[in-house]
Structures are given as structure tokens and as C-alpha cells.
Amino acid sequence: AQTVTQSQPEMSVQEAETVTLSCTYDTSESDYYLFWYKQPPSRQMILVIRQEAYKQQNATENRFSVNFQKAAKSFSLKISDSQLGDAAMYFCAYRSGNTGKLIFGQGTTLQVKP
Amino acid sequence: NAGVTQTPKFRILKIGQSMTLQCTQDMNHNYMYWYRQDPGMGLKLIYYSVGAGITDKGEVPNGYNVSRSTTEDFPLRLELAAPSQTSVYFCASSKGLAAEGTDTQYFGPGTRLTVL
Numbered sequence: 001a002q003t004v005t006q007s008q009p010e011m012s013v014q015e016a017e018t019v020t021l022s023c024t025y026d027t028s029e030s031d032y033y034l035f036w037y038k039q040p041p042s043r044q045m046i047l048v049i050r051q052e053a054y055k056q057q058n059a060t061e062n063r064f065s066v067n068f069q070k071a072a073k074s075f076s077l078k079i080s081d082s083q084l085g086d087a088a089m090y091f092c093a094y095r096s097g098n099t100g101k102l103i104f105g106q107g108t109t110l111q112v113k114p
Numbered sequence: 115n116a117g118v119t120q121t122p123k124f125r126i127l128k129i130g131q132s133m134t135l136q137c138t139q140d141m142n143h144n145y146m147y148w149y150r151q152d153p154g155m156g157l158k159l160i161y162y163s164v165g166a167g168i169t170d171k172g173e174v175p176n177g178y179n180v181s182r183s184t185t186e187d188f189p190l191r192l193e194l195a196a197p198s199q200t201s202v203y204f205c206a207s208s209k210g211l212a213a214e215g216t217d218t219q220y221f222g223p224g225t226r227l228t229v230l
Contacts, residue, residue: 043224101159102147
């Protein structure tokens with residue numbers, strides 16, 4: 001069975017600085033997708049970024065980018081120029097290529113200090 | 115376009131009671147999902163559906179039932195509620211699996227359920 005591990009329960013960053021959230025996963029599959037979701041205090045789940053395992057190029061969405069290390073099964077999220085609105089819980093998630101089922105990590109709470 | 119809507123927002127149940135959590139999406143998505151999120155934890159999949167009339171179990175299906183009679187609706191039934199079912203429940207939907215963007219899951223606002 002696939003597992004997703006986020007080893008940092010809490011992180012903090014100064015406004016305008018850069019922070020990296022860690023995620024590792026375990027799988028024997030070759031076809032899969034990885035996601036980062038943001039959950040602010042409103043509880044709404046918001047997709048931040050998506051990565052296909054077959055793509056070597058790291059995904060980027062504005063201030064958000066990932067460092068995808070397939071051999072190491074690592075999928076970290078980098079947030080540049082952190083803003084107060086980035087404060088939230090961030091979840092790493094895994095999806096097998098042939099199902100829609102998402103497997104989530106435990107989450108990392110990000111605090112942004114003004 | 116309302117996206118994914120869930121009712122109710124909050125509910126308190128007594129042990130042994132039953133209830134149905136409603137979920138509706140207006141995006142004509144084929145795939146729908148039910149997750150639960152326990153305090154300080156990630157989401158765990160309860161059930162999912164790949165289309166009307168087709169459902170399957172996720173990681174934590176015990177104590178729940180689902181049905182999918184239409185594309186839009188995917189209700190989750192709790193029978194004989196137990197304190198262990200105290201959680202926040204999220205419904206989600208996605209268009210498909212293949213092309214980029216179609217597998218993005220859109221989440222409802224959640225239902226906070228307490229069983230006393």
C-alpha cells in the first residue's frame with residue numbers, strides 16, 4: 001500500500017522569505033501523481049500544485065514550486081516571497097495513475113510572521 | 115456555478131442515531147469522493163464513485179454507506195453513529211483521471227459532525 005509522510009508538523013517563515021515543506025512517499029507503482037493542497041482556517045481544501053511522476057521537470061505555479069526527486073521518493077514544496085495569506089495547513093497527497101483515490105499526509109501547519 | 119455543496123454544515127448526533135450527509139456538484143463531474151478529517155490529521159477516503167450507479171470502498175468505509183443514483187448527488191449515510199465518527203467530512207469531485215486538470219479534485223466546505 002502507498003503511504004505519504006510529512007515529517008514537519010509545524011513550520012514558520014518570515015513574510016517575504018522562502019520556506020520549504022517536506023513530503024516523502026512510498027510506492028512500487030510507476031504511474032502516479034503528486035499534489036500539494038492548502039487548507040486555511042476556513043477548512044476549504046485548495047489545490048496548490050500538481051506533478052506527474054513521468055515528468056522530470058518540476059512543476060511551478062507562480063510563487064509555488066516543487067522539488068520532485070523520484071528516486072528518493074521525495075516531493076517538497078517551496079514557497080517563495082511568503083505572504084500572510086499563505087498561512088495554512090499544507091497537505092501532500094498521492095494518487096495512483098489508474099484511480100482517483102487520494103492518499104494524504106498528516107499535514108504541515110505553516111505560520112507566516114509579519 | 116456553485117461547485118460542490120454540502121449540507122448540513124454542522125450536526126450533533128447521539129450515539130446510535132443515523133443521518134445522511136448530502137453532497138451535490140454542478141460541474142458534471144464523473145468522479146465523486148467522501149473523506150473524513152480527524153483533528154490534526156490528513157484526509158482519509160471513505161467511499162468514492164466513478165459514475166452513477168458505481169461506488170467502491172476507500173480506506174475507512176466501516177460504519178458508512180453511499181449511493182450514487184445521479185451524476186450530481188453522492189449522499190453519505192451514517193448508521194448507528196459512534197463517537198469514533200466524530201470528524202469533519204468532505205465531499206469532493208473531479209472530471210476524470212487522464213489529462214492534466216481533469217483529475218483536480220474540487221472540495222466542498224465540509225460538515226463538522228459530533229457524536230455524543
